[in-house]
Amino acid sequence: MRPFQTAPLQLKFAADQAVGSFTGYASTFGGDPDAHGDVIAPGAFIESLAKHAAAGTRPALLWQHDQTNPVGVWESFAEDDQGLLSAGRLTLDVPQAKAAHALAKDGALALSIGYTIPPGGAVLVSGARLLKQIDLVEVSLVAVAANPNARIVSVKSAFDPSNPNPRDFERAARDVLGLSAREAKRLMAGGWNSLVRDEQADNSAELAQIAARLQNITATLQGL
Numbered sequence: 001m002r003p004f005q006t007a008p009l010q011l012k013f014a015a016d017q018a019v020g021s022f023t024g025y026a027s028t029f030g031g032d033p034d035a036h037g038d039v040i041a042p043g044a045f046i047e048s049l050a051k052h053a054a055a056g057t058r059p060a061l062l063w064q065h066d067q068t069n070p071v072g073v074w075e076s077f078a079e080d081d082q083g084l085l086s087a088g089r090l091t092l093d094v095p096q097a098k099a100a101h102a103l104a105k106d107g108a109l110a111l112s113i114g115y116t117i118p119p120g121g122a123v124l125v126s127g128a129r130l131l132k133q134i135d136l137v138e139v140s141l142v143a144v145a146a147n148p149n150a151r152i153v154s155v156k157s158a159f160d161p162s163n164p165n166p167r168d169f170e171r172a173a174r175d176v177l178g179l180s181a182r183e184a185k186r187l188m189a190g191g192w193n194s195l196v197r198d199e200q201a202d203n204s205a206e207l208a209q210i211a212a213r214l215q216n217i218t219a220t221l222q223g224l
Contacts, residue, residue: 019092020072020089020090020091020092020097020101021075021087021088021089021090022087022088022089022090022104023085023086023087023088024085024086024111025082025083025084025085025086025111026077026083026084026085026086026111026113026139027040027045027083027084027111027113028040028082028083028084029041029042029044029081029082029083030042033128033129037127037128037129038128038129038130038131039125039128039129039130039131040083040130040131040134041130041131041132042079042081043079043132044121044131044132044133044134045077045079045084045134045136046079047133048115048133048134048135048136049077049079049136051135052136058073058074058075059074059077059136059137059138059139060074060137060138060139061073061074061088061090061138061139061140061141062114062138062139062140062141063096063097063100063140063141064140064141064142064143065112065114065138065140065142066140067138069096070091070094071090071091071094071096071097071100071141072088072089072090072091072094072097073088073089073091074086074087074088074139075087075088075089077136084113086111086139088139100141104141108143109141109142109143110141110142110143111139111140111141111142112139112140112141112142113134113136113138113139113140114136114137114138114139114140115134115135115136115137116134116135116137117131117133117134117135118133118135120132120133121133121134
């Protein structure tokens with residue numbers, strides 16, 4: 001079984017990235033040992049990342065370290081002074097990725113690296129295991145955190161009010177409000193009054209539910 005090291009996510013919205021894209025620290029250097037007693041040294045990922053680049057491969061982006069459950073792709077990794085800064089993109093057409101996106105925005109998830117340690121890649125220092133070289137296999141979104149230092153620093157929601165796009169709004173109206181394709185198009189074309197006028201005779205109870213969801217979304221946007 002591969003060792004894992006986990007870190008919580010702290011999110012903020014970023015308006016300049018593709019939908020589902022996020023950046024964050026998959027791992028951080030130094031500091032106190034994580035819950036498994038490990039500390040990762042600067043430079044630990046360099047050789048592994050070089051091998052991936054040479055082979056044209058990338059570590060997998062998984063859900064809960066499950067190799068049968070990918071939720072997107074990692075687009076880049078780079079070491080800096082703090083740790084391994086990672087940029088990924090969730091495939092929101094995959095149900096689990098869509099759920100993970102919502103959970104991540106609520107701060108419910110963590111990043112966790114899955115790796116192997118080559119011979120000589122770790123030494124004991126003051127009772128902790130110092131990892132000097134790591135072969136990075138995958139980085140997962142998980143629910144349990146072990147390392148309190150790494151974090152996601154940006155995530156793009158499915159609909160960005162600061163950069164509105166008609167297709168994104170129509171999609172959000174279907175996904176978030178539960179509108180049909182016809183209703184979403186009508187809401188886009190004529191606003192709420194048009195939707196109420198044309199649909200009220202069909203199902204006023206459903207319209208009341210949609211109105212309640214709109215009020216909740218409006219309150220959320222006003223609080224951003």
